[in-house]
Amino acid sequence: RKEVEQDPGPFNVPEGATVAFNCTYSNSASQSFFWYRQDCRKEPKLLMSVYSSGNEDGRFTAQLNRASQYISLLIRDSKLSDSATYLCAVKVGNAGKSTFGDGTTLTVKP
Amino acid sequence: EAEVAQSPRYKITEKSQAVAFWCDPISGHATLYWYRQILGQGPELLVQFQDESVVDDSQLPKDRFSAERLKGVDSTLKIQPAELGDSAMYLCASSLRLAGAVDTQYFGPGTRLTVL
Numbered sequence: 001r002k003e004v005e006q007d008p009g010p011f012n013v014p015e016g017a018t019v020a021f022n023c024t025y026s027n028s029a030s031q032s033f034f035w036y037r038q039d040c041r042k043e044p045k046l047l048m049s050v051y052s053s054g055n056e057d058g059r060f061t062a063q064l065n066r067a068s069q070y071i072s073l074l075i076r077d078s079k080l081s082d083s084a085t086y087l088c089a090v091k092v093g094n095a096g097k098s099t100f101g102d103g104t105t106l107t108v109k110p
Numbered sequence: 111e112a113e114v115a116q117s118p119r120y121k122i123t124e125k126s127q128a129v130a131f132w133c134d135p136i137s138g139h140a141t142l143y144w145y146r147q148i149l150g151q152g153p154e155l156l157v158q159f160q161d162e163s164v165v166d167d168s169q170l171p172k173d174r175f176s177a178e179r180l181k182g183v184d185s186t187l188k189i190q191p192a193e194l195g196d197s198a199m200y201l202c203a204s205s206l207r208l209a210g211a212v213d214t215q216y217f218g219p220g221t222r223l224t225v226l
Contacts, residue, residue, distance in 0.1 A: 004152070032212055043201055043217040044153065087152050091213070097143075097166050098215060100152030 003027060004090050006101035014109055017078045021104045023088030024070040032091035033064055033071045037084045038103065044087055048073075078108045112136040114218030116202050122224045128190035131221045135183070135204030141165075143215060144177055144187050145201040153201055159185060160207075192225045199223075 006023045013019050025033075033050035048055065050062040050071050061074040071090075075082055085103040115134040123129050135142050140161050145153035156175065158166040161182040170177065174193070179185040189196055199222050203215040 034214075041199075041222070043220050045217070046214055049212050049214065089152075097155045097158055100154070102150065102152045 001026060002101075003099045004088060004101040006086075006088060006104050008102060008104060010105040010107055012107045012109060013078055015078055015080060017108075018074065018076050019078060019106060020072055020074045021086055021088075021106075022070050022072050023090075023101050024068075025090045025099075026069065027090070027092055027099075028069065029092050030069075030090045031093055033062075034089040034091075034098070035060075035062055035071070035073050036087040036089060036100075038087055039084050044100075047086070075106075078106075080108050080110065082106060083108045114202055114204050114216055116200075116218035116221055118221055119219060120222050120224075122226065123192050124226050125194055126191040128188065129192050129223065130186055130188045131200050131202075131223075133185045133187070133202030133218060135185075135202070136206075136216055139204035139206050139216075140182070141205045141207045141213070142179060142185050143203040143205075144185070145203065147199040147201055147220075149198070156187070189223075192223075194225050197223055197225045 035047040036044035037047045038044045048062045050064050054063045059076045063072045085105045087103045088101045089098040142159045144156045147153045156170045157177045159179045177187045199220045201220045202218040205215045
């Protein structure tokens with residue numbers, strides 16, 4: 001079993017839809033959590049850090065569930081420009097390495 | 111906005127040849143990471159530096175891969191000899207790592223390696 005697992009998708013949704021991705025992690029000592037966005041053949045770019053209390057940035061909401069060991073990303077009012085691969089990353093301690101999931105692909109269609 | 115620089119952006123080589131990739135992190139970032147990303151997968155850490163010291167190279171195939179960061183600034187990743195399975199995107203990232211703050215990594219544009 002991989003340390004960090006994501007549903008690869010693809011998720012195909014119409015513009016304006018709400019879509020949610022989950023990411024599960026196996027190491028209960030994980031302390032830091034992130035969502036990255038990666039466009040085709042480009043580098044990952046940080047979308048959001050995920051805080052224990054959950055956090056929101058515009059149309060994007062991230063949640064952490066430590067008991068069930070997963071993080072989630074909710075995208076409301078999807079735009080065509082949201083089409084990308086979304087990677088979650090988990091760190092054990094601030095000095096530890098980041099372990100990435102394999103990503104979930106989202107395609108938003110007109 | 112400061113960025114992580116990498117070169118070359120693309121590299122095509124034949125198997126058994128040597129290749130080298132260069133990374134210049136964001137100024138002041140003490141931590142530097144090299145990742146390998148195979149198509150369809152997430153980035154996998156190869157080596158992590160704190161200043162000039164290696165912190166984690168547990169996933170680095172040391173029989174053919176080497177990495178250095180001699181002055182604690184820019185870094186070079188080398189593969190010798192390259193194998194077909196090394197074809198991937200090689201990503202460099204850096205972070206500031208302030209005590210008590212969430213450690214955020216910033217990625218460079220990557221070097222796409224194709225081994226023929």
